[in-house]
Amino acid sequence: MQRLLSSEFVHNYRHNIPAVLGSLLVLAFAFLAIFGPLLVWQDPYDVSQLELMDSFKPPVWLEGGHPRYLLGTDGQGRDVLASIIYGARISAFIGIAAMACSCVIGTILGLISGYYGGMLDAVIMRVADIQLSFPSMLIALFLMSAFGNGIGMILIALTAVGWVVYARTVRGSTLSEIQKEYIQAARVAGLSDTEIIRRHVLPNVLTPLIVVSTIQVGSFILIEASLSFLGVGVPITEPSLGLLVKEGFDVLFSGIWWTSAFPGLFIMFLVFGINLFGDFLRDELNPRLR
Amino acid sequence: MLGYTIKRLLQMVLVLFVVSIIVFLMMSFTGDPVFMVIPIDSTQAEIEQARRLLGLDQSLFSQYWIFLSNLLQGDFGRSYVFRQPAMDLILERLPATIEMVLVAMAFATVIAIPLGVYAGANPNRTASRGIMAGSLFGISLPGFWVGMMLIYFFSVRHPLLPSSGRGETIEILGLRLSIFTADGWSHILLPAVTLALATLAIILRITRAGMMEVMRQDYIRFARAKGASRTHILFAHGLKNALIPVVTIFGLQLGDLIAFATITETIFAWPGTGKLLIDSIYRGDRPVIVVYLMLTAFIFVVINFLVDIVYTVIDPRITVK
DSSP: OHHHHTSHHHHHHHTOHHHHHHHHHHHHHHHHHHHHHHHSSOOTTOGGGOOGGGTTOOOTTSTTOOTTOTTOBOTTOOBHHHHHHHHHHHHHHHHHHHHHHHHHHHHHHHHHHHHHOHHHHHHHHHHHHHHHTSOHHHHHHHHHHHHOSOHHHHHHHHHHHHHHHHHHHHHHHHHHHTTSHHHHHHHHTTOOHHHHIIIIIHHHHOHHHHHHHHHHHHHHHHHHHHHHHHTSSSOTTSOOHHHHHHHHHHHHTTTOOHHHHHHHHHHHHHHHHHHHHHHHHHHHHOGGGO | OHHHHHHHHHHHHHHHHHHHHHHHHHHHTSOOTHHHHSOTTOOHHHHHHHHHHHTTTSOHHHHHHHHHHHHHTTOOOBOTTTOSBHHHHHHHHHHHHHHHHHHHHHHHHHHHHHHHHHHHHSTTSHHHHHHHHHHHHHHHSOHHHHHHHHHIIIIIISOOSOOSSOOSOEEETTEEESTTSHHHHHHHHHHHHHHHHHHHHHHHHHHHHHHHHHHTSHHHHHHHHHTOOHHHIIIIIIIHHHHHHHHHHHHHHHHHHHHHHHHHHHHHTOOSHHHHHHHHHHHTOHHHHHHHHHHHHHHHHHHHHHHHHHHHHHOTTOOOO
16 A cells, blocks of 8 residues: 555656546545435435425526525426436446446457457457447447337447447557467466466456546446437436436526536536546556657 | 559448448337338238338348348338438438538637647647646537537527527528528537537647647757748648648548537537438438438448548558558
């Protein structure tokens, strides 16, 4: 622990204001997502807790605001802050889970591709090439329109979009890793391919993935929000931040801005925090890019 | 060069072929389209007949074969909703989308490149750090939300600009365009700004990275020693060489803009192809979705092809295999 605290990494981190800011933002959001439901007084999806009389209350600092509803309420009398906290849990879950799925699948394919080479490698990499020539937003949109709504469906769609970057990164590092002597030594020692991949190659190709993963969580949160905004994302029963913005869109023209402005602001700061921290990690772990 | 071009063209055909298989397969999972075309009170016999007419009674493979040969003969199917050829529907709306995408691209480039050059040439100034933080902010913005907030400020709160539609259009060379009328500009402004933000941030970052790389090179030091003016060094020696990665990202961003135009068009009720796609997804209008996907795939493949060709032209260091 002492060694970690005095390492260069920690030193650089403490002197990088954006990185500290970014990670504080992410930590604050993580705290809200985990403990948020204990902090707000209302479960916005429990109908018995809603007061229809309190619909469309503006935020507390505006005329007509009610101190109980800090950021105002929506058309069903739901507290906007409470909805955001519940929605953020769904958004963050989708972002992280989809990243994890992409990471596992992409890493496995990348390892196979880089270690065995040949036909398998050619096929996997051509598929990756084709996929990269299309915007991920469009691929995800297309998959969602074919699959239909649902959190499981979004995870599949985002994984289908996200594996490529892992596969390519891992394949690249695997190729350079298997040239090295310790791998040959392991081969001579009679270890099986799976054993070599698992014990020797895998641990050495993981570092670059940390950066990719961080940035990807942010971009997945944005894609999910966009899909939900278009109505092909999460179902209404599990509203993510994007869906909250969409619901706010319908009343925006009557001047009710708070039901859409705050969830969007929340997405923005969440993704901004992740990107700030990811930028720092990239500079640290990949000094060539500095 | 000719050999390379031919090889790339063959690759394009292969990619489009693969895309057609994927699109066809995915679309066949989306439920039974027969219920889109028949009246609700149809009898079983009528349903069967409609199914035969659509070719849905045949095997998946022969359905694909019919689909592909129709595509190759220029028959892209008819919209279930509009009862018109799907291709006509899309082509009719395509100018609106391309117009918005190009205006957004122009906004993004005009702002991003000077800022990127500045930040790359003076990486340690406070202003450069500000620009970089701002660009990271731009990447983190949910585009649809920005569009909505712009509508709120400029259309609802202060009614300065219209929030939907294309406004007055003028027909030029058979295309209806709105960038030649003042009313058209007032309509295109908000959607184009919304669409441009993310691209602006990305082009800025790539330009900066390229500039930082280039400014370290010996030829820049040499140009300085020669006594060339700072502007001359920045733009003639620096930017010219830093632009190479920008061209690649330019092509990719054009594709991204077309994809994100679906969202922007939905928010601003812009009558383009993206809005048509979203509406068609809601209505289950399969032929329109298929044609949209095939057409955008075609556009992307062509853009990538052009980028590769331009790349070899502007950077003589790259020799094609």
